[in-house]
C-alpha cells in the first residue's frame with residue numbers, strides 16, 4: 001500500500017459475512033438489529049458486502065482500509081469469519097487493504113499461538129477486540145497470554161469502546177453487557193503492555209472523558225473516530241483532537257454500518273482545524289502502522 005496515492009486511511013472496517021457455509025441461525029436477526037441502530041438499509045436486507053466488495057468500494061474512492069472480523073464464538077455462538085480468509089483476500093488487494101484479525105481472548109494459549117501464526121504467516125498487522133461482544137474485561141488476566149503474543153510480534157490492538165449497536169433494541173440487548181467497554185480498563189492494558197499500541201475505537205459514549213484521559217496519559221493509546229457521524233462528536237472530543245491529541249486521532253468509518261462517504265462529508269462540517277485534518281485522515285495512521 002502506497003499511502004501517497006490514497007486520500008485517506010480508514011482504520012476501522014468490518015468483515016461481516018461468514019464464509020465457508022451458510023449463515024448461522026439468528027445471524028440475520030442480529031445483523032438486522034444492528035442495521036436498524038445505524039440506519040443502514042443494506043444490513044437490514046441481508047445485503048452486507050463481502051471483503052472483496054469492500055476492497056472494490058474503497059479502491060474506487062482511493063481510500064485505504066484496515067479490515068477485520070470479530071471472533072465472538074463463545075459469547076454469541078455464531079461461527080467466526082476465518083482470519084486466514086480475510087488476510088488472504090486482503091493480500092490480493094494489498095494496494096488498498098490491510099488485514100487485522102480477531103481472536104476471542106477466551107481461547108487462551110491456543111489464541112496466543114494463533115496470533116503469532118497470523119502475524120508471521122499471513123501478514124496480519126493487528127487484532128480487533130470487542131469487550132461487549134466477547135464478554136470480557138480488557139484487563140482480565142485471562143487475556144494476557146494473547147496480548148503478550150501480540151506485543152512480542154509487534155502487532156497492534158484495537159478495542160471497541162463505549163455504546164454499541166450490537167444487540168441494541170433486542171430482547172435483553174441480546175445478553176450484551178455495556179460495562180465491559182469502558183475505556184478505563186485499557187489503562188491497565190496500556191500500563192502492563194507499554195510496547196503494544198492500543199487503539200480505543202469510537203467516541204466511547206458514555207465514557208468519552210475516560211478515553212481522552214487514558215490517551216493523554218499513555219503514549220501507546222490512540223483513538224479512532226469511527227462508528228459515529230462526526231456531526232454528533234461531543235465538543236470535548238473535537239477540542240482534544242485539535243490540541244493535545246492531534247497526533248493520536250485516527251479516521252475510521254465502521255463500514256459497513258457507516259460509509260466513509262457519509263463520515264467524510266460530515267467531517268468537513270466539524271470544527272476540526274484545517275492543519276489537523278490530514279493528520280486524522282492519513283498521517284497519524286501512517287506513523288502508527290509504519291507505512
Ligand SMILES: [Zn+2]
Pocket residue numbers: 012014160201227254
Ligand atoms: Zn467496529
